[in-house]
Amino acid sequence: MSALSKSKKTFPQIPDPAPLSGPVAISSNFCGGNIVHTATIVESPTKCRVELNVDQDPYTELEDTIHSQWFYFKGSLMDPILGGPNKGEEVTVDYVITNANRVAFPSAWPGSSVCVSTNGKKSWERKTKTDYDKAEGTLSWQHVHRQYEEGTYFSFFEPYTLDRHIDLVDRCRATRGVNVSVIGRSLENRDIELITVGTGPLKCWINHRQHPGETQAEFFAEGLLTRLCGLDDFGAVDGLAHKAREAFTFYIVPNINPDGSANGYLRTNAGGANLNREWATTGDYEAPTLERSPEVYYVLKKMDEVGVDAFADIHGDEEMPFNFIAGAEGCTNWGPRLQGLQGAFLGAYCRTNPDMQKEVSYDPEDPNGANLAVCSNQIATRFNCLSITLEMPYKDCYTCPDPERGFTGGRCARLGMNIVDAFMHVKDWLRSEEPFWENLGEDDQYIRPKEEWEGKATMMGQE
The missing domain is CATH 3.40.630.10 (Zn peptidases)
Incomplete structure (x- = not known):
């Protein structure tokens, strides 16, 4: 019998990743990465909403819980053939973590700001307009993606790989x-x-x-x-x-x-x-x-x-x-x-x-x-x-x-x-x-x- 099967609690399940679509590709398939891309809602060729879930740690038997809150992922513009913007266009993306109220410490979100790197992780800044909506249970921020960037990474804190x-x-x-x-x-x-x-x-x-x-x-x-x-x-x-x-x-x-x-x-x-x-x-x-x-x-x-x-x-x-x-x-x-x-x-x-x-x-x-x-x-x-x-x-x-x-x-x-x-x-x-x-x-x-x-x-x- 697994440890999880011993628990009397019911834990929320993380949805399967969404298929590749829209102007922005989401990836966390690298060391320390964590995010599940659940949906992209395209509002126009240069504006979209990307919905995400923070993935979970394995079940912790002693505490009878599943922890989560760390996230770290990359957002990249798609090629025009696959739905990305035309050459020279910018894309404004509203990133929304939709399960922010179901992480280990949801009370930590007020006052938090997402870390962002637009130069291939060489340096990090803060998204000072990060917003936690307690009623909706979401953490959100906006980013303007530009072509030919080295890669835009977002995380809870600066990663140490x-x-x-x-x-x-x-x-x-x-x-x-x-x-x-x-x-x-x-x-x-x-x-x-x-x-x-x-x-x-x-x-x-x-x-x-x-x-x-x-x-x-x-x-x-x-x-x-x-x-x-x-x-x-x-x-x-x-x-x-x-x-x-x-x-x-x-x-x-x-x-x-x-x-x-x-x-x-x-x-x-x-x-x-x-x-x-x-x-x-x-x-x-x-x-x-x-x-x-x-x-x-x-x-x-x-x-x-x-x-x-x-x-x-x-x-x-x-x-x-x-x-x-x-x-x-x-x-x-x-x-x-x-x-x-x-x-x-x-x-x-x-x-x-x-x-x-x-x-x-x-x-x-x-x-x-x-x-x-x-x-x-x-x-x-x-x-x-x-x-x-x-x-x-x-x-x-x-x-x-x-x-x-x-x-x-x-x-x-x-x-x-x-x-x-x-x-x-x-x-x-x-x-x-x-x-x-x-x-x-x-x-x-x-x-x-x-x-x-x-x-x-x-x-x-x-x-």
């Missing part, structure tokens, strides 16, 4: 003092790579992209590795990064979910497992297992082998227009030490990069109420260490807005570079037996965050 991942890993492998190893394979037999940098006694782990549609995470990894390995045009490691490599050994997993990334999923691996709920057994649901979540199984096995003194799990958040961290407040070992470490770490991060802030995050879990199947909670408890989940927005960043471009992959990479500063700030306290928290400065004090912020109701379409 497996080709780019391979190039990043290869550059690390070619760098002196950096070790790249394969610690396991995914369900579809892709490599789970671990990049080790530094020779210090402190073990710092940073995992990325448990949720494959959160591509922000791998841009973050690229920035982090660029700084630690000297991968930029100068080919040199800066002074602080050099000291970090002496203080820490960094264990970096740039993409823990390569199958979901290749298949264009939002939150799951190839078998439908939400990896960020696979770090401990839940009831009679055993996790992690080689059959369901080998990606987590192999990484956790390696963590147990080498140890962890500090940890960050890197994500993107669909709804909140902030960069923020979620901590270990609900773990049984939460107390002055972990609270002091988290406060000082976040204080240093904010001073280094104003895209980070302290006040807004998920409401902290109740004392002793942590879900240990969530990665950062499991690591905080298992290793009694500083352990955080870091989230970046799909939307524009509320604290440092840039409406035309929104929050970008480049800014994710900068946050990746700057996490080195935050870890260096707390390095002497990570395993200290002294009550360091009693002497922290004002900027390093822990602030209990909350999910509410001024202007939230307006941005989220609640007014």
